[in-house]
Amino acid sequence: MKNEDMNMHVRGASRFVDDIPVPGCLHAVLFTSPVARGSIRALDISKAAAAPGVVAVYTHRDVPGLNQVGHVLKDQPLLAIDSVEYIGQPIAIVVGDTQRNAQRAVKLITADIEKLEAVFDPREAAAKGLIHGAKRVLVNGDPDAAFAKCKYVAQGWLSSGPQEHFYFETQRALAEPGEHDTIKVHASSQSPGAFHRHIAEVLGIPMHKVELDIRRLGGGFGGKESTAVWMAAPAMAAFILKRPVKLVLDRNEDIATSGKRHAYEYDYKIGLDADGRILAYEIDLFQHAGACADISLAVLGRSFLHVTGSYNVPNIRITAVSCRTNIPPNNAFRGFGVPQGTFSIEAALERAAELMGKDVEAIKRRNLLRDGDVLPYGVKLEGVNAERCWEALDKKVNIAARRAAVAEYNKTHTSTKRGLSVVPVCFGISFAQMALNQATALVNIYVDGSVSVSTGAVEMGQGVNTKIRLVAARTLGAAVDRVRVDTTNTSRIPNASPTSASTGADLNGMATKFACEKLYARLRAFAAKQLEADPATVAIRDGVISVCGKPADLTWEKLAAAAQWARVDMSEHAFYATPNLHYDNQAERGRPFAYYSYGTSLTEVLVDCVRGTYTIEALDVVQDVGESLSAEIDLGQIQGAVVQGIGWATMEQIRYGADGRVLTGVNAYKVPDIKFVPQRFDVTLLKDSSNPYAICNSKAIGEPPFIHGLGAYFAILGALRGVRKDKPAPGLPLTPEKVFMYLHEPV
Amino acid sequence: MLSFILNQRVVRTDERPGMVLLEYIRGVACLSGTKEACREGECGACTVLVGRPRPDGGVDYRACASCLLPIGDVDGCHIVTVEGLIGEPLTLVQRLIVENNASQCGFCTPGIVLSLTGFCLGSPALSYEEAVNALDGNICRCTGYVAIRNAARALCEKLAKADTDPALRLASMTASGVVPEYFRAIPAQLARLHADPRPAGKDAVLVAGGTDLFVQRPDQLLESDLCFLSDRRDLDYVHVDGDVLRAGGAVTIEEFRRSAVVRRYFPDVARDLLRHSSTILRNKATLTGNIVNASPIGDAAIILLALDARLVIVNAGGARREVPLSKFFLGYKKKNIACGEIVSEIIIPLLPAGSRYHFEKVSNRATLDIAAVNTALRLTTGPDGTITDIRVSAGGVGPVPMLIAGLEKFHGRKPDAATAEALGQAVEAAARPIDDIRGSAAYKKLLLGQLVRAHFASLAAAGAAA
16 A cells, blocks of 8 residues: 555645744744853853844743753753853754844854863763763673684774764744643654653643644654754744744754764674684774764664674674764664664674685675574574575575676776675664553544544654554454544654654554454444344454445444444544563663564675776665565665665765864765666565564564665675775775775875 | 746736745745755755746746745746646646655655656656656655656656657647646746836846855845846857857756757767756756856866867947956956956867867766866877877866866877876876865875876777777
């Protein structure tokens, strides 16, 4: 089934936050810190306050409630008080009659800030003890003893860069005050529950006076999960002024001041035996978190739990620190630390293969996870599809033949070289933060037979509403066109978890199913009474009521009306909490994930050695989605995620100035375009896969395929290493500049 | 007062001519289907169609980024936003996007609908390759483009038999369901639009497309008096005159690229200009604007420097002077043009016998990106195969688009690998790049040398193929 919103998207009829017409709406613009770290000695807002069209200028003194939007730790004031920790940190809110007037007035604010020493290097921060939370350490087996037995030991350091979300709809919210000091906020947010709480805290009012309503997002990718600044600021202004206020970041403001995918640095050491079996792995992760903790510790935790990728690693030592640096706080981004964790072991294996003088595919294949393998944190695996995905891909593309063809090409060509990479994916599904693995759904059946479903899931193009609609229709027995998924609204669905971690459909779909099952049972019993039949013989499917398989003289609409008239409850709320999850943070052992999503891909590239440019020539993906709820939606998710992953691995690059300023604006931050995507891009869904741990035996799809993007990095790297090996491999992303300099810069 | 047709409605407005169309559409006309996502022409979410009357009574439709398009520049035009594409219930493009699942979050989708519709109305050929070219300025962060390409392919299949004659195009696309019926009446309605005379003050800023001006200083331009090069219909030509090609100052880069004489005499330039920005910008940006903008990395300047182009510059009084392009750039953003003067024509000598041209550009992303380094070569060899003339231009390696001086020493040499190597070194030595957002100085210097060698290798390969 197709994403139901497309028919409106193509007509421009879909409504986003900035499309909601509000007469008399004021516009909020933030004045932010021009200094990466400093003490605010004086702030002069007088000229801005007197500027044309300006209605108000607010500083931390005006915050009605708690001046705090820290998502996990309370370390992030909404408006800076006496110190600043990064360029772009909000200091004041200017409210004007138009966005232009507010923007002009912001330029009239002056801040006298004493500059203090700032840190921009994660390793330096770690060395100085500037970290968020505590260092995490996990040891499994006996890595020291195992290394002593290894025939091959590869070690080195690596880095992976930041990535800008580049959601098309920038951060924004519209706040409308109501009676009794209530406020309604339309937000582009993935986090209804948490942002609901943040806004209430900032305003100093109970949560039942705040209504957060989310129709859809113009893309999220994690960037709208944890940072509430851009929702709380207009809410505060609207609350004080008792007038509607909107805040819409412009693109360069968004790039410069919002969080990114975390850059990481890695120290690795991997040991293999003579047969290429991994015996031991040591990995230290340095996460470049930025000035506030935001959601970084959760991201780091996921990297930490995924450093073994798709491989069985019997002996391991992992350490991980979240480094506090003076850049804007980084946050969630599709994959949530898993791409970085996976990158480390994939790179280590590439290096090991070089040492051994073998094709890396053979080593990867040998070490793939199997049923019964135990992950470092103690989970004994079952239902592992790593080998099945690999085999399915091999059958499709013949990996060895492709490798041979690449080798042959490279033998006969000097100015261009080919490279290929096979990347397996293993991705744990569930929030690693136990408490978030819950969802509620509210299903209402109206007397005309139409059905309204509300959940905590946020639609951002990933098609979660379509999947929920399908689950509701299937479970209730109503025709799909009778079911509508309503906005995500905190007055209907309280305390909702963010739509992230690929769990939107899993959690909310399950809650919807539970609610619909209760309604179905009730309606079937009522229908049986009406039809004077045994309830066991009555079925409702696609809006048709049948007895013993024969359609009865009772339509869905008549049934709804009659049931309501007979005082049957037509509304149901249900709750789902993912069962059997546990994790001991002290011991670093437990079962943090309900199940795992698998996949394997082959990426082939052509590198122009003269110019340092490259073309992604072919991509073949096999992805395990269980029993797909919608193959059309899942294919789109896979294609989109892979291309985003390739962007991260190749061209997407943020440059910072020496003062910690983000230098890269929209005219320099390049994401893949239509011509960059390979002509051959073939996606296959793994056949005969089922999954008892998620809705309708499906598997989560939002994030896992992102990891395939790593294939572009390793394929290009392979081509480069074929040319020369006399310098260390460049880090990720492999921009044309890095490729060129690797090939041409004298050692 | 400005007048234009917005979808089906005639608009007469006193808004300032420097207000960008996107702001008018969303803020004044309250049509929210056109999205703002970058305001710099980098994403395509705000794409609209601009239908400009032709002298023959027809209308040329081009997809343009509305975020960089001042409303003063669409006086007398038909503007089509996504709300103006009302089908039964969808237009062909819209239907194929839905059928191919080519939309996820939907924020970029209206722009993609408009770009593909613009392709149907304006592209000389309705091929899949051209459809993809038409989408080179539309970024999508969700789909990975596979589904969008499938929709484009399906569209070309559906239109395989459509009439591509420009005179009949509108009728044929209306019949195919690409645009609604009301489009048929638009040419006549535009002809009836009363255009007020537009007195521009003598301090008026000349907008020659505006696709960079409106990135750099939109606020200032909103308040300024503007005059528009697109009003100069007399400067809208490309033709060959003896041994030169003459392009009027008002010619857009896309018109130039598509013109029959450019395709005939400079087919490589027509191809290379695809690397210049994107369709929705090239449809508005002019060659002269790109030159006068004096960016040290402008693709048009680099190509034309190697081709030994000359500029015809006229002042308000009509006095005319000719300046070789190589003498036009005086320093960073300083150029040989006075207030009140305009570049009315670009003169490009046709390639002399024995001459070959080649262009190289490396950017982080191949399409819609500013080069780290770009360079062009015009190489002329005599009957004995030795070099008689050589021109190498280089961008991104100095404060201005440079024509490398002192290459006379290569005259008389064979254009072989040894010459390429020596030339590469000579050009590299002349380069003075700086570290910036496009790359380090060391990178740009080394890269330029490589690209000069690549010129020779590519010409040799082309020669071998021929």
